[in-house]
Amino acid sequence: MAESVVLKNISKTYRMYQSKGQQLADLIFPGKKGSSFHAIENISFAVEEGDVVGLVGINGSGKSTLSNIIGGLIPATSGEMEVNGEVNVIAIKSGLNNALTGAENIEFKCLLMGYSKEKIAKVMPDIIEFSELGDFIYQPVKQYSSGMKSKLGFAISVTANPDILIIDEALSVGDQTFTDKSLAKMLEYKKQGKTIFFVSHNLSQVRNFCTKIAWIEGGKLREFGPTNVVMRNYSAFLKDYNKLTPNQQKEFRDQLATQRKNQ
Numbered sequence: 225m226a227e228s229v230v231l232k233n234i235s236k237t238y239r240m241y242q243s244k245g246q247q248l249a250d251l252i253f254p255g256k257k258g259s260s261f262h263a264i265e266n267i268s269f270a271v272e273e274g275d276v277v278g279l280v281g282i283n284g285s286g287k288s289t290l291s292n293i294i295g296g297l298i299p300a301t302s303g304e305m306e307v308n309g310e311v312n313v314i315a316i317k318s319g320l321n322n323a324l325t326g327a328e329n330i331e332f333k334c335l336l337m338g339y340s341k342e343k344i345a346k347v348m349p350d351i352i353e354f355s356e357l358g359d360f361i362y363q364p365v366k367q368y369s370s371g372m373k374s375k376l377g378f379a380i381s382v383t384a385n386p387d388i389l390i391i392d393e394a395l396s397v398g399d400q401t402f403t404d405k406s407l408a409k410m411l412e413y414k415k416q417g418k419t420i421f422f423v424s425h426n427l428s429q430v431r432n433f434c435t436k437i438a439w440i441e442g443g444k445l446r447e448f449g450p451t452n453v454v455m456r457n458y459s460a461f462l463k464d465y466n467k468l469t470p471n472q473q474k475e476f477r478d479q480l481a482t483q484r485k486n487q
């Protein structure tokens with residue numbers, strides 16, 4: 225099998241400031257004010273065509289940052305990445321323009337993908353049908369619920385038929401019928417040997433659907449490997465984590481966050 229995504233020491237660092245003044249000062253004297261925060265740090269793994277990779281980890285671990293880098297939505301600060309094929313990201317956190325209607329978003333995304341006016345007119349009814357949004361398709365996206373946004377994002381990406389599909393939590397907000405329909409579509413993609421990244425907190429979906437898992441903790445790759453192996457370890461970790469009180473969980477996350485900061 226050919227490799228479809230290869231990551232070598234991928235990192236993403238943000239500058240964090242205590243005030244607007246610090247931010248301005250840092251522009252004039254770079255590196256003197258504020259601190260660095262490593263959203264992800266030195267992540268390396270290789271994924272083959274046909275792999276379905278679950279990206280798991282507790283809140284804030286860096287899953288969306290990594291998927292946005294693989295999807296080309298944000299640049300890495302350092303590291304090397306090889307992505308063989310066209311990528312499409314479906315995320316509940318980003319991707320749609322709130323000021324535009326659903327139909328305008330479809331048109332806009334299609335134009336970005338290089339579709340001609342004729343091709344857009346041809347795919348538009350299929351996208352609208354898959355989205356199940358009915359007349360809401362002519363309303364501005366800012367009036368949509370997160371489930372509706374996810375439906376629209378999913379419908380556009382599925383019609384785009386990319387080689388590599390990244391689904392970031394998009395199945396956690398829709399209704400069951402839509403989730404089932406989307407999972408069926410993803411199974412079809414899996415059978416066609418496409419590569420899928422699946423960001424999810426739903427462990428049974430990850431277990432049933434993914435061939436491999438990348439477990440991210442505190443911005444670092446804690447484990448990457450076959451689903452059964454990594455899931456066993458991640459489930460054991462979560463069992464312990466879930467025994468902590470909300471305050472203890474926050475302390476644990478704060479500790480990890482402290483390790484991700486430098487001056």
Ligand SMILES: Nc1ncnc2c1ncn2[C@@H]1O[C@H](COP(=O)(O)OP(=O)(O)OP(=O)(O)O)[C@@H](O)[C@H]1O
Pocket residue numbers: 238261262263281282283284285286287288289290
């Ligand atoms: N633009 C940004 N500027 C500063 N920090 C950021 C930015 N984007 C993400 N982060 C930080 O990077 C860390 C990783 O965020 P990310 O959204 O990738 O986590 P996640 O694993 O997807 O979380 P969740 O499961 O809660 O969706 C978080 O601490 C977040 O606050």
